[in-house]
Amino acid sequence: MTPRGQKTRQKLLRAAEVIFGEKGYERASIADITRKSGVALGTFYVYFPDKQSIFVEVVDELGERLRRLIAESVVGISHRIDVEREGLRAFFEFAREHPNLYRVVRQAEFVDEECYRRYYDRFARGYVRGLTQAMDDGQIRRMDPEALAYCLMGIGDFLGMRWVIWEEDPGLERVLDAAMDLISRGLDPRPPPRTGKASTSKTATASSKRGARSARSTPRSTAS
Amino acid sequence: MTPRGQKTRQKLLRAAEVIFGEKGYERASIADITRKSGVALGTFYVYFPDKQSIFVEVVDELGERLRRLIAESVVGISHRIDVEREGLRAFFEFAREHPNLYRVVRQAEFVDEECYRRYYDRFARGYVRGLTQAMDDGQIRRMDPEALAYCLMGIGDFLGMRWVIWEEDPGLERVLDAAMDLISRGLDPRPPPRTGKASTSKTATASSKRGARSARSTPRSTAS
DNA sequence: ATGAAACATGAATCGCCCTTCAAGTTCATC
């Protein structure tokens, strides 16, 4: 492929990211993409065999860029808690600059499930590596690293949805602090204090099956 | 509307939940829904003005059922940490019994954004109420309740995705324990121990702006 | 210059599906 062709291909990819983000996969037409790219309809099929292919490539590329950005913004930070904070911040920044990220990735579930899982799986893989290392170093408590990775990804995803995508900016830093408050305490390797009332009822600290249920009374909710 | 009509309407709603879950909103046709319902095509438009309406109703109904189930499965539990555990468990159970939940709700983002936000907003609202109450009672640490609510929803969502939707069952209880381990420590109202190295670098415990960055060196990743 | 490989074009094909509608059926009530 000549440089000229590569340029056209890139134009299509960039336009596709925007169009898919704005209208969703199904409602986005090839004509939308080529129009935005400033190329003819037929040209599309010179570079991509079908609509699904360009979509998958957009998702894979977004994931790769995001993972690289986070990895880079975390270089040289020695403590895992600080890595989490900066990684989260980098993620929020990326999401703000790419409002299509969320919408595109979520569409992937329906367009190409494999692509969708790959996105999170790769993310989790890197996460597990970093967390395991931090556990070995005694920086954080030893826990199931994959479960932890998905917890942290979930926190980032939902906070980003609520305070980056839905609301513009206000209080993002405050929200980041709140999340890190939860996370840093949750990961703190130091044993909890021996005094005071337990943080959870004694029967249900961990690995209890249905041990947490206390007496039921009226079917009136008290929470959630 | 007579009982006969209500029955037909319900058949359409139930079929729609499955069809929308299986094929996604756009690829699901009205004909698919009526076929599965055992009803004629035209009958659909007696009960719903268009395709979008039935979809929104499916989402709203799923959200309502889920919230009610969680609220009920948590009645009579006095400590918030235990409420979290049982609520999470109830959510996983619901997700297992309704594999369409995830797929349907996520489509909502593209079909009717308002409906999508309403789903999470209502969920969060109940969460905030319960968490605030628990803070007032001294059961958990005082934190931004809405940020916390979205963190907890994110954890539930991602764990459910990974260990209920993607994988069948194995280790769900173990994963639940891991999550509760993180959460119960993170919410523990008792002050952290005064001894030992800090859980996070002293400059970045909270409300620091860009205070966590230490010296940068080579752009080689160490994590994530 | 020139031929061919790479690239670009957009009208036409083909199939799908939302929605409408005119006509038939059921059923409770009087």
Next chain:
DNA sequence: GATGAACTTGAAGGGCGATTCATGTTTCAT
């Protein structure tokens, strides 16, 4: 057993959009 309101039916109408293809244009090594 007749009436009409509620319900059901499925065959078009009409629009849209992915993909194809025959044709034209650019580039560049020779």
